[in-house]
Amino acid sequence: MEFNDREDGNIGLTNLYGLNLNVKTMEPALRYEAIKNGDVQLVDAYSTDSKIVSYKLKILEDDKELFPPYQAAPLLTKETLENYPELEQVLGALAGKISTEEMTLMNYAVDVEGRSAEQVAREYLEKENLLK
Numbered sequence: 001m002e003f004n005d006r007e008d009g010n011i012g013l014t015n016l017y018g019l020n021l022n023v024k025t026m027e028p029a030l031r032y033e034a035i036k037n038g039d040v041q042l043v044d045a046y047s048t049d050s051k052i053v054s055y056k057l058k059i060l061e062d063d064k065e066l067f068p069p070y071q072a073a074p075l076l077t078k079e080t081l082e083n084y085p086e087l088e089q090v091l092g093a094l095a096g097k098i099s100t101e102e103m104t105l106m107n108y109a110v111d112v113e114g115r116s117a118e119q120v121a122r123e124y125l126e127k128e129n130l131l132k
Contacts, residue, residue: 003023009044010023035057050104053105074094
């Protein structure tokens with residue numbers, strides 16, 4: 001379903017915020033170039049996207065809570081958990097720990113600075129004393 005047709009998209013922005021937007025549908029990868037070039041003035045994005053930092057964009061507050069939160073969650077097979085039962089406690093220690101700002105900066109380090117996800121994650125875990 002496209003943003004234009006979703007209750008948590010343009011329909012909600014119209015009904016809840018009273019906005020009357022001229023919506024352009026485009027691939028997610030093109031949104032940031034479109035806003036950079038002035039082709040659009042507003043894009044929908046994940047709040048942890050590294051390009052928010054790259055393009056120095058402002059995240060608007062959704063004070064009426066139109067958009068649902070999208071929380072990351074570890075997913076693994078039953079077999080993996082049976083083979084490594086310690087993962088449940090280890091992964092549980094991360095629950096609710098990483099802030100939006102921290103995740104955005106880690107995404108930036110990987111996507112823009114070209115650092116490895118493993119190294120960025122390791123540094124975070126060490127900083128939070130979660131790595132032995």
